[in-house]
Amino acid sequence: xxxxxxxxxxxxxxxxxxxxxxxxxxxxxxxxxxxxxxxxxxxxxxxxxxxxxxxxxxxxxxxxxxxxxxxxxxxxxxxxxxxxxxxxxxxxxxxxxxxxxxxxxxxxxxxxxxxxxxxxxxxxxxxxxxxxxxxxxxxxxxxxxxxxxxxxxxxxxxxxxxxxxxxxxxxxxxxxxxxxxxxxxxxxxxxxxxxxxxxxxxxxxxxxxxxxxxxxxxxxxxxxxxxxxxxxx
Amino acid sequence: xxxxxxxxxxxxxxxxxxxxxxxxxxxxxxxxxxxxxxxxxxxxxxxxxxxxxxxxxxxxxxxxxxxxx
Numbered sequence: 001x002x003x004x005x006x007x008x009x010x011x012x013x014x015x016x017x018x019x020x021x022x023x024x025x026x027x028x029x030x031x032x033x034x035x036x037x038x039x040x041x042x043x044x045x046x047x048x049x050x051x052x053x054x055x056x057x058x059x060x061x062x063x064x065x066x067x068x069x070x071x072x073x074x075x076x077x078x079x080x081x082x083x084x085x086x087x088x089x090x091x092x093x094x095x096x097x098x099x100x101x102x103x104x105x106x107x108x109x110x111x112x113x114x115x116x117x118x119x120x121x122x123x124x125x126x127x128x129x130x131x132x133x134x135x136x137x138x139x140x141x142x143x144x145x146x147x148x149x150x151x152x153x154x155x156x157x158x159x160x161x162x163x164x165x166x167x168x169x170x171x172x173x174x175x176x177x178x179x180x181x182x183x184x185x186x187x188x189x190x191x192x193x194x195x196x197x198x199x200x201x202x203x204x205x206x207x208x209x210x211x212x213x214x215x216x217x218x219x220x221x222x223x224x225x226x227x228x229x230x231x232x233x
Numbered sequence: 234x235x236x237x238x239x240x241x242x243x244x245x246x247x248x249x250x251x252x253x254x255x256x257x258x259x260x261x262x263x264x265x266x267x268x269x270x271x272x273x274x275x276x277x278x279x280x281x282x283x284x285x286x287x288x289x290x291x292x293x294x295x296x297x298x299x300x301x302x
Contacts (some may be wrong), residue, residue: 059275118243139267162263
């Protein structure tokens with residue numbers, strides 16, 4: 001009889017271990033070469049100019065990275081969110097041609113009071129400003145990054161060129177993660193706002209705006225919180 | 234347009250270009266600053282280079298405006 005109980009307790013312990021493993025398999029088995037290979041096959045490593053979602057990114061250098069800290073998830077706004085300024089830039093680029101066609105049809109003269117060189121330089125400057133507009137918007141999108149590492153969650157906000165805010169919080173401080181997907185575009189292109197609520201007074205929470213695959217992001221962070229809790233406990 | 238009007242247009246034009254070149258320098262500076270914070274897939278130097286080209290073109294337009302107008 002006692003043997004049966006011993007057997008049961010062993011089997012229960014094994015089952016419990018199995019449950020834990022299945023719950024956080026990605027992290028717990030990371031050291032195992034076979035599992036690393038499987039993980040690499042399943043993860044998305046889009047290290048290109050327009051990448052917005054990347055699990056286990058390799059080519060990323062964050063200046064404030066801690067010792068033995070590795071990035072697990074890289075996020076940016078979905079590229080579709082850039083469409084408004086791209087459309088504006090294209091329309092602005094086409095505007096002089098459209099205006100010249102319209103003035104040609106209706107025989108209207110707009111800048112005849114100015115010498116030719118003024119119009120020429122003005123047009124060059126106009127396209128130069130459009131180039132600057134594209135550059136500023138691209139840089140703003142490019143450097144608005146959120147990172148989930150093995151130890152922390154990092155949010156780098158960069159907007160209007162002169163606003164720069166870098167905030168980080170330990171994974172253990174995360175209390176709740178949720179997302180909301182609002183709008184047709186968000187549903188079609190699968191992006192949404194992920195909110196990470198943290199404990200403490202300095203940083204109340206993190207908002208990953210228009211993050212691609214928000215459900216996956218929430219699942220990813222939730223699995224990390226679970227592991228962090230076990231480690232701490 | 235008379236000479237005074239043309240001079241005013243020229244002055245305004247040069248001022249606008251100058252101010253834009255200053256703005257492009259701020260963009261370049263910020264681009265370099267952000268590269269020091271994070272560098273993703275080695276693309277930050279490329280963006281810095283584009284920002285530098287932006288400044289160079291701005292300076293060239295300003296100099297051309299000074300010479301031609």
